[in-house]
Amino acid sequence: MSQFSLVGTKFMLSAQDMDRAIAFYRDVIGLDVKERSPWWSELTYGTAIVALHGGGDGAFRRTGLSFTVDDIDAACEAVAQGGGRVRSGPEDRGDEGIYLAELTDPEGNGFMMSQDKA
Numbered sequence: 001m002s003q004f005s006l007v008g009t010k011f012m013l014s015a016q017d018m019d020r021a022i023a024f025y026r027d028v029i030g031l032d033v034k035e036r037s038p039w040w041s042e043l044t045y046g047t048a049i050v051a052l053h054g055g056g057d058g059a060f061r062r063t064g065l066s067f068t069v070d071d072i073d074a075a076c077e078a079v080a081q082g083g084g085r086v087r088s089g090p091e092d093r094g095d096e097g098i099y100l101a102e103l104t105d106p107e108g109n110g111f112m113m114s115q116d117k118a
Helices: 018-028 072-081
Strands: 009-015 032-035 040-045 048-054 061-068 085-092 098-104 109-116
Touching: 009 018, 009 061, 018 032, 018 040, 018 048, 018 072, 072 085, 072 098, 072 109, 085 109
Parallel strands: 009 048, 061 109
Antiparallel strands: 032 040, 040 048, 085 098, 098 109
């Protein structure tokens, strides 16, 4: 048994331009700004936190971050219009029960979006 209690989840991404990164995750993805500074910012959805750390260089990097959406086509279009890039998809993942797209935010962070095939 663990000697501690988990109190939350935080996912950290690098940001070359903090204002641009905050605007993308706030205005395009729909996260709420909890904390903001030039070197460290936090945006939330429920209890999950996407933290942005300044000093990024804009180079592409896979992150493992993934969002589930109700309309993946609309979400991919919003990402592209909001300064991000659709790298692949949306793709029907067959028996996995989802459509999946791989995207990149304006800071070079790769992330995924999925939609349940209900």
